[in-house]
Amino acid sequence: MRIALVGCGAVTQAVYVPLLSRRRDLFEVSAVCDLSQTLADAVGDRLGAARRYTSLERMLADGGYEAVVVLASGSHGETVRQALQAGYAVLCEKPLALTRAEVAALPEGRLMVGYMKQYDPAVRRAEEVLAGLGGPGIIRAVEVTVLHPSGESQLAFANLEQARDVDAGLLATLRAAENELVSRALGESAPEPVRHLYGVALGSICHDLSLLRRFTGSPAEISYVETWGAAPGSIEISGPLPAQGRFSLRWHYLEDYPAYRETVVIHHDQGSIELVFPSPYLMNAPTTLTVVSGGESRTKWRDVTEAFEVQLAAFHAFVNDGKPPLTDVGGGLEDIVTAQRIAARYAVQHELPIGGEAA
Known part of the structure; x- marks a missing residue:
């Protein structure tokens, strides 16, 4: 399954990169996105993802994958909303959002919240x-x-x-x-x-x-x-x-x-x-x-x-x-x-x- 990662910080580097590297039987990381080009390049290099973005909107528009894994810090509500709106399945690390209103604004779609x-x-x-x-x-x-x-x-x-x-x-x-x-x-x-x-x-x-x-x-x-x-x-x-x-x-x-x-x-x-x-x-x-x-x-x-590996599976x-x-x-x-x-x-x-x- 081709996936895109949003957020290339501590949890991504320490946990998700090694797990996705050893579970290439299940996942191919096609794209990564982070506010920092440095982090996007570092994670992209380790996972063999050719496409690295600092813009979520551009990554979602370009496509080329089936699902989005949201690993950024802070509230995930708007990122999840955009990914679901674009038709992707989403795995969102906790918390889903900071407000009930953000959850109410989510469109129908395939959403899993990650509590490993x-x-x-x-x-x-x-x-x-x-x-x-x-x-x-x-x-x-x-x-x-x-x-x-x-x-x-x-x-x-x-x-x-x-x-x-x-x-x-x-x-x-x-x-x-x-x-x-x-x-x-x-x-x-x-x-x-x-x-x-x-x-x-x-x-x-x-x-x-x-x-x-x-x-x-x-x-x-x-x-x-x-x-x-x-x-x-x-x-x-x-x-x-x-x-x-x-x-x-x-x-x-x-x-x-x-x-x-x-x-x-x-x-x-x-x-x-x-x-x-x-x-x-x-x-x-x-x-x-x-x-x-x-x-x-x-x-x-x-x-x-x-x-974390069982959760990804x-x-x-x-x-x-x-x-x-x-x-x-x-x-x-x-x-x-x-x-x-x-x-x-x-x-x-x-x-x-x-x-x-x-x-």
Whole structure:
């Protein structure tokens, strides 16, 4: 399947380039696009893509491929809209957008939202274990802890090409446009702490929201949100689960922590199901699944199959065989709504202004 890549930054270079290089049985990268010609050329050279663009509109008009993979930073709403409008199938990395309005403006088309943890073999096995126990109705609690070191430390091994050729005025215009989208989501008067919280919710915590969607369904209510420490700082979120029980999520940005670590534990009356995730940038590093059952017996399970690679294969099956993705436009919208509920709860607790869609 011929594809085009939009965005040639850190995730593209560290994750997608090596995976697409070894999955030439499934994909041919025909074109790449980035604001930086330097990055477009670097990624194009590594993947053998002859056509390199700095204009999305021109790349979409030229065609020569069947699908677009959106890997750029920030909101993806307008890029996805243009790609679907042009008739291409789209794999869009999370988040789908920053506002509900962007999602509502999307035309009909083949769209898959990328949450690679949903495709992790350990997560799929955990889903099977939970279903065998009785499903979401048996859950007492879900507890999530994320220890998040700096992105630079996580990507130090990757020797990334840096973009130094993008016009500063263009970057300022794009930042202003993104800030306007956040204002539409949270209201013009939403202060920086609320905006920061919303950014972390859609940029990182959304992975955990996507796992809650798979295990329990999205939370319909957020009961409590607190932050502390210098930004990015620490964030705590809790609320009821749709069937029964409650969830609690603690996210900590720890600049010099030795390694990324994310733990998701599902507690039920007969035991627990625990997932421990390594850094997402380490290819084929296994997630560990531990199932604790009666009598404190423990079963550990690991699989080195790369979740990002399984996700890419699922996109291929979606486009060519019509196999539904684990997250479509509806799931992407659910996570935006939940992130807005998180921001709104924090604003109400601290008597801060909140408006826009989140109100």
